[in-house]
Amino acid sequence: MRVDELRTDRLRLRRWQPDDEPAMATINRHPDVGRYLNRPVDEASVNAFYGVIVDHWETHGFGPWAVEHEGEFVGFAGPAHVPPFLAEAGPAPELGWRLHPDVWGLGLATEAATAARDDAFERLELPEIISIIHPQNTRSQRVATKLGLTRHRQIHNPALGISTDIWLGRA
Numbered sequence: 001m002r003v004d005e006l007r008t009d010r011l012r013l014r015r016w017q018p019d020d021e022p023a024m025a026t027i028n029r030h031p032d033v034g035r036y037l038n039r040p041v042d043e044a045s046v047n048a049f050y051g052v053i054v055d056h057w058e059t060h061g062f063g064p065w066a067v068e069h070e071g072e073f074v075g076f077a078g079p080a081h082v083p084p085f086l087a088e089a090g091p092a093p094e095l096g097w098r099l100h101p102d103v104w105g106l107g108l109a110t111e112a113a114t115a116a117r118d119d120a121f122e123r124l125e126l127p128e129i130i131s132i133i134h135p136q137n138t139r140s141q142r143v144a145t146k147l148g149l150t151r152h153r154q155i156h157n158p159a160l161g162i163s164t165d166i167w168l169g170r171a
């Protein structure tokens with residue numbers, strides 16, 4: 001069944017639209033946002049980001065949701081296949097989340113990711129999801145814990161040259 005949006009108390013999770021591209025680029029360029037991502041942020045990856053997400057939706061029929069709070073685009077939350085350089089983390093799709101720092105600490109990441117998780121388990125019928133979380137990303141670890149994910153194993157992240165954590169959640 002095709003679904004174009006999910007609603008929570010404070011959020012609308014929806015498909016992407018063209019004016020999300022510059023707003024997401026601003027988020028991706030923010031130094032606090034890039035600190036613990038799976039690979040260093042550069043202009044090429046910022047510019048490619050929107051196209052990669054839209055392609056994922058078109059190819060797989062699901063992907064990270066655009067998240068709106070009080071009518072404003074604030075970031076994304078939702079499932080995506082793991083990128084090829086981290087294939088070892090798969091094959092389960094990754095549930096990811098990334099919001100503008102202006103709205104951190106309000107519980108919005110947890111609220112968005114909870115709705116995306118429920119949709120992934122119930123409608124998409126994914127038996128498992130993972131999250132790839134930098135060992136120092138305590139904010140993200142708290143979100144994962146509140147979602148019921150547990151730290152499962154470690155893999156080598158060749159883009160950062162470190163071991164990184166794979167968190168696992170089962171339907």
Ligand SMILES: CC(C)(COP(=O)(O)OP(=O)(O)OC[C@H]1O[C@@H](n2cnc3c(N)ncnc32)[C@H](O)[C@@H]1OP(=O)(O)O)[C@@H](O)C(=O)NCCC(=O)NCCS
Nearest residue numbers: 033097098099104105106107108109110132133139140142
């Ligand atoms: C990871 C990230 C999304 C987390 O954002 P966040 O604002 O810290 O997370 P939440 O919105 O869920 O907020 C959680 C905190 O808000 C508090 N909070 C405030 N109001 C709340 C409410 N109404 N409901 C729930 N929690 C609320 C919670 O107590 C919680 O604090 P705690 O973790 O100490 O319990 C954000 O830091 C981010 O975008 N980082 C950059 C990208 C990134 O690293 N992504 C993850 C890669 S693995």
